[in-house]
Amino acid sequence: MKTDNYLKLTQFYQNYAAVVDQANWSEWLDMFVEECVYKVQARENFDRNLPMAALSLTSKGMLKDRIYGITETIFHDPYHQLHMVSSPLILSESDNGVIESQANYTVFRTKNDGIAEIYNVGRYLDRLRITEKGIQIESRLCIFDNEMILNSLIYPI
Incomplete structure (x- = not known):
C-alpha cells in the first residue's frame, strides 16, 4: 500500500461526505468519471x-438527471443529512491508478422539526481512479444494512 494514496483516499472520503452534506451537487458530479456506476x-x-x-445510475449523465430531479422536480419535506464515514480500507491498488476500497458510513437525517434520526447505515464499496483531477469514482456501491429506507431516497448516500 502506498501511504500517500491512503492519506489522499482518507481526505477523499471526508470531502465526499462534506460535499453531499452541503448539497454541493456540481462538486459531487465532479467526483465521478464519465463512465461510472452509483x-x-x-x-x-x-x-x-x-x-x-x-x-x-450507470453513467454521469444519469447522475446529472438525478441532481436535476433533486433540485427542480422532486417535492419532499426538507431535511439535512450528516455523514459519518470511517477510515477507508484499501482492498487493492494497481499500478495504473485504480484503487478498490471500502469504508463504513452512517447518515443522520434532521428534518425542520429538529428531530435527528439515523437514516441509513452501511458501507461503500468503491472502485476509484487517480486522475489529473485527483481521485474520482468509477463505481460506488452503497450497501445499506437497514432493511428499509425511511420515507424515500432523495439525496445521494
Whole structure:
C-alpha cells in the first residue's frame, strides 16, 4: 500500500461526505468519471447477488438527471443529512491508478422539526481512479444494512 494514496483516499472520503452534506451537487458530479456506476442497494440483495437496488445510475449523465430531479422536480419535506464515514480500507491498488476500497458510513437525517434520526447505515464499496483531477469514482456501491429506507431516497448516500 502506498501511504500517500491512503492519506489522499482518507481526505477523499471526508470531502465526499462534506460535499453531499452541503448539497454541493456540481462538486459531487465532479467526483465521478464519465463512465461510472452509483448504486444504493440493500445488503441482503448484494449478498445474494440480486440486481434489485433502491437506486442504480450507470453513467454521469444519469447522475446529472438525478441532481436535476433533486433540485427542480422532486417535492419532499426538507431535511439535512450528516455523514459519518470511517477510515477507508484499501482492498487493492494497481499500478495504473485504480484503487478498490471500502469504508463504513452512517447518515443522520434532521428534518425542520429538529428531530435527528439515523437514516441509513452501511458501507461503500468503491472502485476509484487517480486522475489529473485527483481521485474520482468509477463505481460506488452503497450497501445499506437497514432493511428499509425511511420515507424515500432523495439525496445521494
